[in-house]
Amino acid sequence: MSDDQSKQEERAAVAAKAAATDPAADAAADEGAERSLPEQARVRREKLAKLQAAGKDPFAIVKYDQTHHSVEIKEGFESLDGREVSIAGRMMSFRDIGKASFIDVQDRDGRIQVYAKAENMGEEPYAALKTYDLGDIIGVKGKVFKTRRGEISVEVSEVTLLAKALEPLPEKFHGLKDTEVRYRRRYLDLVMNRDTMDTFRKRTRIISSIREYLDGRDFIEVETPILSTIASGAAARPFTTKSNALNLQLHLRIATELYLKRCIVGGMERVYDMGKNFRNEGIDIRHNPEFTMIELYQAYADYNDMMELCENLVANAAVKATGSTKVTYQGTEIEFKAPWRRLTMIDAVKTYGGPDFANVKTDEEARKLATELGLEDELKKKLKDCTKGDILNAAFEKFAEEHLVQPTFILDYPTDISPLTKQKPGDPTMTERFEGFVYGREICNAYSELNDPIVQRDRFAQQAKERELGDDEAYPFDEDFCSSLEVGMPPTGGMGIGIDRIVMFLTDAYSIRDVILFPTMKPTE
């Protein structure tokens, strides 16, 4: 502590020396670091040095009594009119009209105008205030009033500089537009663009609403490993890392599914994990390498229960974030109110101009159909390795997906592409699985969980074969997970929802990067 103090004194002494010498000699002496700075940054550093030399180092201040936020004053003006308040925030504009000035101070909620005049605050403090710069953080004490033009304002009695901004802010009217800078330096984006702040506050409300909703339905939030030797539970390539202590290669999780089901085996009955998943794949407007996903599992429930849970949970989040179940996304109105449309995958293909797969009996027939329809490009494997299920899925993606604009559940997925899902009673080729689609995009994936350990081992064996055929995203085998099923897992419904995508719809965000505070970017150098 005394160390800090002496350092501070030392710094003040250096600053005093710098400020004492005349500016020309100063500039010459400062050649090097200071000189290479842009003019405005240099000016601000000099101002700071002078303050420190005068014993008024803003960075020495540890706290400020912020009694009100801008929005409280504006909304509560009737009762606050004439009362003393103290506010704090960033100086966003400064209109100097001589012996008085108008300053816009921005806090978390918005801006409020501050009216400062020498007559009220004293000549010297007023002169000091005039040396402050846009971007500086100030605390203001004063009386609430309304100007002639009707602007609710605070008439300053005292101003405190709480932090000096050494770098100028982007332009006040056009703000910060450069996408790259907005993503790399999100703090500037948050300061300058109110919409950005709104988006992230909405994101928080959405996430809270989901937790509240599930907690209110007796779910338990748990945390499952991010690091493990096997990244399974989804079709995706993982990131690889290494433990020094264990001298072991580890993967970052691509899903939480297999751990959450272990919790169900253990008897937790209703669990969820909301957090980051990591997938080492392409980056575009819908994909960030790390993204937020919630997975939840409910014992003694099936995929129909999951559908109800999903539509209600999302509709509830929409209301909490936007005040309505009806939102506009990129110019299209979307109604999230439950119940959502339900359509089997086979019916969806048929409805949107594809063939009727109910009449396709064998893989051979399906492959012929794929050739006729020109589906080869949509398939992940060579046609000869494809089953009817693979081809149905490809046909769905080609014919139906883009048409699913209003929230729609697509039901009953082929068993071949659903290795963790329980088969439909009476039809082993199909499973009790659904995905939710909005605006042609998948937002969730859910099923009646496969709990037969013997069948599960067969499915993993099948995935191993897929891997041999060149599918490096086939689900890796997880021995301990299979052992857990052997202990006995109740019939269970499970679901995963992509949180970022939900946030995108509810905030009208074009790109996933607009709903992730610090999206993954290449380093500049």
Next chain:
RNA sequence: GAGCCGCUAGCUCAGUCGGUAGAGCAACGCCCUUUUAAGGCGUGGGUCGCCGGUUCGAACCCGGCGCGGCUCACCA
């Protein structure tokens, strides 16, 4: 990974035919006691993304590279 587009003052943007760069905001100096994209007068500020080439001369033309955006491919 491929194609297209962008990168000029702190920010938002101009920059013609190849002749060593401009505006507004911001900054600096001055005037102004209810302004609000305040106003008025004046001043300073540039590695034109980086490297190379063509040319007497390059922000501009050519090649390569970097970063970003979009589209496609890949992918939940």
